[in-house]
Amino acid sequence: MENEAATLYCPNENCQALNPLTHKFCQRCSTPLPKIYLWAVVDGLSVGSPGEILADRYLVINQSVVLDTKPGLLPQTPELDDVEVIRAYLRLIPYRLNVPQVYGVLPLTDGHSHQEILLLEQPPLLVDDIQQVYLCSKLITAWRDATSMRQLNWLWQLAHLWEPLLSEGVVSSLLDPDLLRVEGPLVRLLELRFDPETVPELTQLGEFWQQLLSETKPVIAEFVSVISHSLIQGEINSPEQLIAVLDRGLAELGRSQTPTIAIATKTDTGPSRQRNEDACYPPSGTLVSKPPQPTALAIVCDGIGGHEGGNVASNLAIETIQQQVQQLTKVPYDHIDPPMLLADLELAVAVANDKISQRNDGENRQGRQRMGTTLVMALPVAHEMYITHVGDSRAYWITRHGCYQVTLDDDVASREVRLGYAVYREAVQQSASGSLVQALGMSPSTSLHPTSQRFILDEDAVFLLTSDGLSDFDRVEESWETEILPILASEVNLATVADRLVEIANTKNGHDNVTIALVHYQLQYWEPEISVKAVIPDSASVKTADLASRGAGGTVLGSPNQKTQVIPESKPAKTPQLPLQFLVPLILVVAAGSLGYFVMKLRSPSVSIPLLSSPTQQPTPAATLETRSLANLATGWVIQTQREIPLRNNQSLPSGTFLEVIETIPSTRTASGGSEVQLRLCSNKITPTANTNKPLVSYPAAATTPLPPEKTVLIDFSQLKRFGVSVLQSDAPSPCNTITAPPVSNSPGSSSTESNTR
CATH class of the missing domain: 3.60.40.10 (PPM-type phosphatase domain)
Structure with a gap:
């Protein structure tokens, strides 16, 4: 219950009148009075007593929720040099539908000690007509009353969050039932938790999802059971693979939804x-x-x-x-x-x-x-x-x-x-914060x-x-x-x-x-009568399909970490082809036979290809080879362009160019905040690729000059995905020699020109 004696300051800097908390508009100037509820990260402790005013500003609603009574004033912000956990929140701002963002810090002084409590904005709260404040339901609590479409939707969101939260060291947040709240169709996290020394794996996600089976809707119960079991057994071992399976299930349920x-x-x-x-x-x-x-x-x-x-x-x-x-x-x-x-x-x-x-x-x-x-x-x-x-x-x-x-x-x-x-x-x-990049x-x-x-x-x-x-x-x-x-x-x-x-x-x-x-x-929407079936492709087929589709027209998911690919029957996956001069005839015959069998399997999305590392099967030398794709690009790998890639200074990388990966660098030059790849040119030889799909975009011919061999280039990762490249597998003869490339500075550049402020 809010303190009836507390007041809300008008955010209009020319007014700043005091108003009762029940008012929606300032009684003096009619400015809207925003009610900014905040989640205080206090690790299970209480931030204060309900009704108490902290730091002459924050009204305590309950043990972890406060209300900012002075919304027109800037909150105190943390020192980013000392607080790594805050950077995780900031870098995850593209996912703020699910992940809360930092509002500021609440300074508390108790005698000689001083501490700062992190405040997160827009927590998953419900405020009723009499201004009572409640936390949104836990996912595990709301699960039983959700439709099958919503249940899969919630799992789909968790699958998309796995990779970005893993990269920031907070993926264990997705395994904590107390943190996972739901607000209608959205999964909302109360806060982030840092991962322990042993980083959680998808196996634990499968174990968590198994706990939901008893309340899962009958039409998808078998589907969720198969997915959970596959996660636990390692048959689903990547977020891409998991999202691909969930996409298929949602598509099946979507047929029962008429918009x-x-x-x-x-x-x-x-x-x-x-x-x-x-x-x-x-x-x-x-x-x-x-x-x-x-x-x-x-x-x-x-x-x-x-x-x-x-x-x-x-x-x-x-x-x-x-x-x-x-x-x-x-x-x-x-x-x-x-x-x-x-x-x-x-x-x-x-x-x-x-x-x-x-x-x-x-x-x-x-x-x-x-x-x-x-x-x-x-x-x-x-x-x-x-x-x-x-x-x-x-x-x-x-x-x-x-x-x-x-x-x-x-x-x-x-x-x-x-x-x-x-x-x-x-x-x-x-200054210039509103300038477009x-x-x-x-x-x-x-x-x-x-x-x-x-x-x-x-x-x-x-x-x-x-x-x-x-x-x-x-x-x-x-x-x-x-x-x-x-x-x-x-x-x-x-x-x-x-x-x-x-x-x-x-x-x-x-x-x-x-x-x-x-x-x-x-x-x-109506619940379908026929149960949804789960078909689990192996991770290699998902990644190969993803790579092949990029070569067919740059088809890659725009948001980071959303790299799913379901292969339609009319577009079988294409595996990168090696230049003939690097293969002896005998190897060509063997490789072509193996490749043909693999592509034949990929043509039918209903076929589940067994994992090469199946414990019931003795692995062969071919089965132990590392599956490579843009999803796990690493130093020393060799890629080949499938389309001409324009560069700065009127230069380009022609189709068929071989490049060796020097390193992957977090980008400070792009608005997307992604990564850039430092590459060394090995060859400019153009090798035809078996790509008959016409891309959507035909870029006009430009007066570009191919770069000389052995030169290093720095390319945004999204450009590689957009124009399409093939990743040579670990058993392929490499056209690159072992010449060490000179270092390239990764300091911020000026490639993202800021547009005029409007």
């Missing part, structure tokens, strides 16, 4: 601008429904570059991407591979980027004179929503449980947090890093796409409950809400153009 989608758009010049540089699809004022329309696509673009610049770029992006996506969605859903579709959406963005960039080059636009645009788009397909974005136009996911920002701005502040350098609330106070049209697509995500939808939802004309100053967070939530109760229509949101943007912000798109996803 209806409606889209409304609105764009407005605003009160302070002379022209509108924004654009949207469908055109402003349009209402689209699926069915009867075959495709539902929403796009919002916010142009950069002034007259004859921003408006040209935003409209060119809309036109280009709409045409590209129209081709993608002609494929029946049963033949769509989710990771491939995500990658193709990124490639569609690359096409639009290059068209704008080429126009800039043709008009000799340089620096801030270059025209560009942000982009955010939503594509609902069956039981999934695909979101792709570049820049600071945002996507929000609104359910009956809350409003969630699902995109992370491509600006300086977000980049600092992603790299673990600053807490977000501190980063946004720095990337936007469409500012440079060739080789340096563009669009973010693609997909979400499983198991209940009605509204997705809001918006330019910063509305999202600035937290207007969405202020108004979603009163303006957007009624859509889900059928109390208001989309067009009316779109008009109202534009009005809010113009009256409460008014500094920019405003463009929004509302995507209302409604579903009917």
